[in-house]
Amino acid sequence: MTMTERDPLDDFFDAARARPPAPDPALMARVLADAEAQAAAREAPVPVRSGGFAGILRGRGGWPALAGFATATAAGVWIGVALPDVTQPFLGGAAYDVNDLLPGYGTDLLVGG
Amino acid sequence: MPFDAMTDVSDEALLVAYGNGDRAAAQALTARLTPRIFGYAARVLSDRAEAEDVVQEAMLRLWKIAPEWRQGEAQVSTWLYRVTVNLCTDRLRKYGRSVDIDAVAEPEDGRESVEAALIAGDRAAALQSALDTLPVRQRQAVVLRHIDGLSNPDIARAMDIGVEAVESLTARGKRALRGLLAGRREELGYDDD
Numbered sequence: 001m002t003m004t005e006r007d008p009l010d011d012f013f014d015a016a017r018a019r020p021p022a023p024d025p026a027l028m029a030r031v032l033a034d035a036e037a038q039a040a041a042r043e044a045p046v047p048v049r050s051g052g053f054a055g056i057l058r059g060r061g062g063w064p065a066l067a068g069f070a071t072a073t074a075a076g077v078w079i080g081v082a083l084p085d086v087t088q089p090f091l092g093g094a095a096y097d098v099n100d101l102l103p104g105y106g107t108d109l110l111v112g113g
Numbered sequence: 114m115p116f117d118a119m120t121d122v123s124d125e126a127l128l129v130a131y132g133n134g135d136r137a138a139a140q141a142l143t144a145r146l147t148p149r150i151f152g153y154a155a156r157v158l159s160d161r162a163e164a165e166d167v168v169q170e171a172m173l174r175l176w177k178i179a180p181e182w183r184q185g186e187a188q189v190s191t192w193l194y195r196v197t198v199n200l201c202t203d204r205l206r207k208y209g210r211s212v213d214i215d216a217v218a219e220p221e222d223g224r225e226s227v228e229a230a231l232i233a234g235d236r237a238a239a240l241q242s243a244l245d246t247l248p249v250r251q252r253q254a255v256v257l258r259h260i261d262g263l264s265n266p267d268i269a270r271a272m273d274i275g276v277e278a279v280e281s282l283t284a285r286g287k288r289a290l291r292g293l294l295a296g297r298r299e300e301l302g303y304d305d306d
Contacts, residue, residue, distance in 0.1 A: 008295045009287055012243075013259045015236035021155035023147055027165045031147055031172045035131065035139035038176040043134060 124189035125182070132179035139176070146190065147172060149261065150197045156256045157201045159245050163208075167200045187270075194263065194271040198253055205249050227293050243293040251286035258283045 122130075122138075124145065130138035150171055154164035174196050175189075182189075227242045244252050253272060257263045258279070265283075269276045 007287075009259075009290055012236045012240040012290075012294055016156070016240050016260050019237045020148070020152040021161070021164070023151040023165070023168065027151070027168065028143060028147055030169055031143050032140065034169065034173045035143065035176045036136065038173070038179075039131070039134060039136060039139070042180060 125184060128175070128179050128182050128189050129184065131176070132182060142175070142189075143172070146175075146193055149190070150193055153194065153256055153261055154197055154201055156241065156244060156260065157249070157253055158204060159241065163204055167197060167204060170200055171196045188267070191263075191267050191270050194257070194261075194267070195273070198257075198271050201253070202249060231294075239294060240290070243290050246293065247286050247289055251282050251289065254279055254282035255286035255290070259287075 127138040151168045154167045231239045257268045265279045268279045
């Protein structure tokens, strides 16, 4: 076949392109309804769970409050572990004894009576 | 943005806009893409009701992926054709007569309907009858290339095969179609027009 020779199939392809199967309006409407439903589902608010840990957390200010609590805890641990020279003077330079916490009961606790 | 003003907006921009909640973008995409993949599905499946089911499912998958669409990675139309091709293949495997989708064509099956359409002067119907006799993969490749006008690389992406495989499928498909149509054209005096 030369470049100028026309493929006999082209007449059939031309005829097919000239008469494309057209979708019914009902199909177009169903497709659009699906699009609307998907968009609406994405925009719907996420339901808030109640009770359990979520309820306790919400009563204390939610996740921001928990984040502040965690930060303060981590900072306290870090100060105590990494900077003993800073914390030691506040402890009187000595470790706590049972009597410091429960005066008068230290001996009882130690002997089990 | 009004629907009429979106004719110059790319498919991808419309899809991203829809993913961000723009309902008019969905209207524009529906009007633009649904007829294209319906035409493909109707020709490959040769059944309007089946084609409608496939198209609605393919478009639903497009709506679902819109919020996560990664711009610049793929053409929306090629992605949609790929989904449609796979859905059509699944349908034909499940319900169609072509159990082996790569089976050798049996041109004799369609001769009577092809001839009837040619006698009626209906070339589109004759082509459809001939397409129906092709193995599914050949039919899909021929429709995508010669009716829907996709490039071979786009067909390769849509069918998840190599470009050489596309060329082989379209060549074999066209050879089979010529066997069904060209010979009948001569017998029926179609060479004069």
